[in-house]
Amino acid sequence: MSLIRQIWLLLFGLLLAALLAAVATHAWMGRHGALAQVQSRNDDGAMMLALALSQQGGDAQRMQLVASALFDTGDYRKLRLLQPDGSAWFERAAADVAGAAPAWFRRLVAVEPMPGIAWVSHGWAPIGQVQVSSHAAWAIDALWASCLAMALAMALLAAVAAAVSWRLVRSWQRPLDAVLAQAQALEERRFVIADEPRLPDLRRLTRGMNSLVRRLQAVLADQAEQLDALREQAYTDAVTGLTRRRQFVGQLDTALRSAPVGGAGLLIVRVLDLAAMNRRIGHAGTDALLGAVGQVLQAYPKHVTGALTGRLNGTDLALFLPATGMAADTARSLVDALRAALATVDVGAELVVGGSEGLSGLTGSEALARTDSALARAEERGAFAIEISTDTVHALAAAGGEQQWQRLLGAALDASRTRLAEVPVLGADGRLLHLQCSLRLQWQDGDRFHPAASWLPMAQRCRLAPQADRAVLALALAAIAVDRQPRCVMLTSTSLASAGFVSSVHAQLAAAPEEAACLSIELRESTASRHAARLRQASALWRGAGARLGLSQAGSNLRELPRLHTLGIDYMRIDATHLQEVSSEAAVHELVRGLVRLLHGMGLQVLADGVDNHDDLAVLWQLGFDGASGVIAPVDADAGAASGAT
């Protein structure tokens, strides 16, 4: 039984016991008083009557008269005159008066006084005995009244005491509930700091828990920083400070998947004739020059969110711009800045810039290939030349057909021309962990079902993403109802940000609680920083309905990982780009191991996405990953990307 309930029981029990004890004691002691009163009255009455009768000179008639007079004018119940031998001589009796007290009380109290006895004499001769009894009823009535008054007073007192203690206990209950809520949150892996209550005992407790949470957060923040540093080392080229090629291509892949509608831009800066430069200024000088170029390029990611830089090979440095139409202007300002910068180091240094615009729906390698051809054309033109290639067709199609897209998508969703695509995710023991689900739409009957990668960016632009997300959720729940296999769906951050989405998803989950328990919901890691408050709200509601919550495409923002603690996440799906070459590169291996340790320390499951070779997979199991998807399972024949965009 909870503490508060025990306190209530104790309080009420004590009050009740006190009330009953007080009234009972009062009644019992009052009984003695009542008895003594009536007895004394009896004795005095008898003495008085005997005295009066003794003065009547032995005249029987006069004695009877005196007795009657006393009886009629006094409050006596019975008056008896007895002969000296004990036989009855004269008697007056009144009806027994019940009194106002109830019968059960009279039975309980049971005051039975004895009659008063005295001797009547005439001169020296004893001529008889008198016995006098009074009514006991009035004494009992008085006792009853006082018991009632006592009970009333005690009840009033008890009521006041109860009210006061109610207020007091309620005032304790609130801080106690707050402390319990914090403990509950800790249990659910939401590491929250609570306000300190005023009660000293609870304050100490809360302070202790808060300091524990802070210490944990500090440890995790430390670990995250170390990991970040490790990552820098692993991924970064020492000379230029830019990302290495392999990682850059992977990042490019991810970025292109969430490219804006008009397409993104990619620039490559090539330093010409490195061998000659080496001869002119030596190795160190060349490195310094390349470093200078890298520094200029690095300015962009600082000012443009989502911009990426990388070193592709000895001479080529790449810059990815996630916005539309910026490539040409950026290239020009780059050339101007670099021309001045390079001149200070080496007068003979030359470079060219090649770029491509309107990239979308391509893989990283494809984008690089296109930009390479532009770069080749720029090189033919000469030093400090800029060549941008644009894919206007694609851009136009995306921009102009917005209304058409809206019609297509709306029709497909309304008519439920939808299908669920499932990719298995295996656990370390080789068994199926869950099925990763995405939505496919069919424009017309008989058409093929198009994967989410091809239409989801447009759906977001047309504000149909919430409807699509609700559709995939409903399909997943229905599928679980059929075969009870755990599944996971990814929802978009635009849906999360839209009004009413969180509660409508909660309603869907609450309507099917058994299926919800087998469901996991994923959101992109970037959602955690952009829509933290919404995510917290969603976490509380959806996890409360039984579903699990996870973040996918994770691993890029290591410093922020400890803060994810407070949101209430169950697992993280690490993006493929962070896991590449984990079996061959020692730095990556260390990085991934530290990451797994950090995440496990926070109590989260760690899953791997897009593992593309068995060596990497073996190492991942060794490092303690809880699940992986990618090459290890047969993929659908017409599958696109495994998860949706943005």
Added chain:
Amino acid sequence: MRSRGLAWLRLAGAALVLSAGVAGAVDDTRLQRSAALAGPQAARAMGQLLSLMDSAQALPPTAQLQAVNRFFNANVRFAPDSQVWAQEDHWASPIETLQKGAGDCEDYAIAKYFSLLAIGMPAAHLRLVYVRVQLTQGPAQAHMVLAYYGEALGDALILDNLVEDIEPASRRTDLSPVFSFNSEGLWQGVGAVAAGNPLARLSRWRDVVARARTEGFP
């Protein structure tokens, strides 16, 4: 531990003695002890009284009356309460009277009454009587005597401290009775009210009865 055990035994013994007192049995040792507690004179006098009571058990009632009357008339001298007790009126229990060696009319009557009860005379035969006495000189005075009514309840025998011998009431023309009482109805009446209850001792008569019973008289 041992002393604590003895203390409990003493307590039990006292309770037993007290309960015997409440039951009304005559306990010679108890009387002796109460008298000893009261003082040396009382102890000596009680010793004499106890031997008298023992020897009087076998005698006929009139002889018992004579013995008790003579004893108290001899051993107690008459003195007013103001002198003996420094109070206007005080009804003394028998042992108190024996200790002081002095008392007034009601003290004599009380002492004789309880001693006769202790010998075994039924209370129904005895009465204390308020009388008016006409002395040889001066006006009539208030007085109390002990009256014995035999089986016949005819003529009473008067035990008086004013007169040496016991005389029948008809011969005591100087006495005119007003009211008579004894302790008969009292124990019946206050059965539920213990002797320790102060309400039971509000009247002088009940108070002295309670004290006499505590001393060990029936």
